[in-house]
Amino acid sequence: MNNPESSKTVVKVLYDWGPWVFNLCLVIVGALQVWLLKVTWRTIGLQAALQEFGLRQWVEIGAWRLSREAPRDEAGVLKKSLRLQYTFVMFNRTPLPVTIRRIVVRIVKSGIQKETFEMNEEFFVPPNDDTEAFLGFLNIDLDEAQVKQYEQSKFLFELTGHVFLVDARGCLSTQPFRRTVQCGPDKDDAFKYVGRNLQKTDEITRTNESGQVGRSSVPKNHHEP
Numbered sequence: 001m002n003n004p005e006s007s008k009t010v011v012k013v014l015y016d017w018g019p020w021v022f023n024l025c026l027v028i029v030g031a032l033q034v035w036l037l038k039v040t041w042r043t044i045g046l047q048a049a050l051q052e053f054g055l056r057q058w059v060e061i062g063a064w065r066l067s068r069e070a071p072r073d074e075a076g077v078l079k080k081s082l083r084l085q086y087t088f089v090m091f092n093r094t095p096l097p098v099t100i101r102r103i104v105v106r107i108v109k110s111g112i113q114k115e116t117f118e119m120n121e122e123f124f125v126p127p128n129d130d131t132e133a134f135l136g137f138l139n140i141d142l143d144e145a146q147v148k149q150y151e152q153s154k155f156l157f158e159l160t161g162h163v164f165l166v167d168a169r170g171c172l173s174t175q176p177f178r179r180t181v182q183c184g185p186d187k188d189d190a191f192k193y194v195g196r197n198l199q200k201t202d203e204i205t206r207t208n209e210s211g212q213v214g215r216s217s218v219p220k221n222h223h224e225p
Contacts, residue, residue: 057098057167059125059134061177063089066188071151082142082150084183086159090134092125096168099124100134105161107138110146122166153184 067085072078092098103119117138126132140157142150149155158180165173180191 057092057094057096057165057173058175059090059098059100059163059165060093061088061090061163063087064179064190066181066183068185069150071147071185078144078151079147080144082147084140084142084150086138086140086181088136088138090125090136090163091130092127092133095127097124097126098168099166100163101166101172102164103136103161104164105138105159107140108158108160109140109142110149110156150184153187154182155184156180156182 065087067087069082069084070079071082090100100123101120103117105117107115107117109115119136123134124132125134138159142155146155158178160178161176163175163177165175167173178192182189182191
């Protein structure tokens, strides 16, 4: 036979604790929904970033060419000045058109003389069409000492520049470029900028009071006690 008192006890327990258990389940479900919502937003943000990266546009700068000039005149006398012309082409290899809004180039000659050139006219570059690429000209003027260096194939100049682009979405971006050239009447050697040298340090392993192992860098001329 069923015990009436036992049945009443079960009903009372369910009556007292049922709402609490139900509310606890709601809290767990709500927390799970919040976590899933955060994961969804992160996924959406990642997809948007990847899509934006896929639409990123740039120009390919190449076809560099330096004019050949004679450092001496017909009588064999070293010229007091000389003008070299450095040409380059900007291609659009992306699938969408891009507009070149501005170009700024700074030239450093012989490590000391600096000149700045600018172009502030907009130039529309269609995609994958080399016939509509941008053709740029840079005039490099040499004084008598630099003409002598040029004759010995030791004239060195460095150019750094920025291209200001407007992509197909109307967004403005900046693309830097850099190039160093050593040239003469018969040759020009270009050196591409690849990075910076880092200072060497001695890495010492230390153990702190809590027993955790850490690392610190000190100069080479530093001596541990």
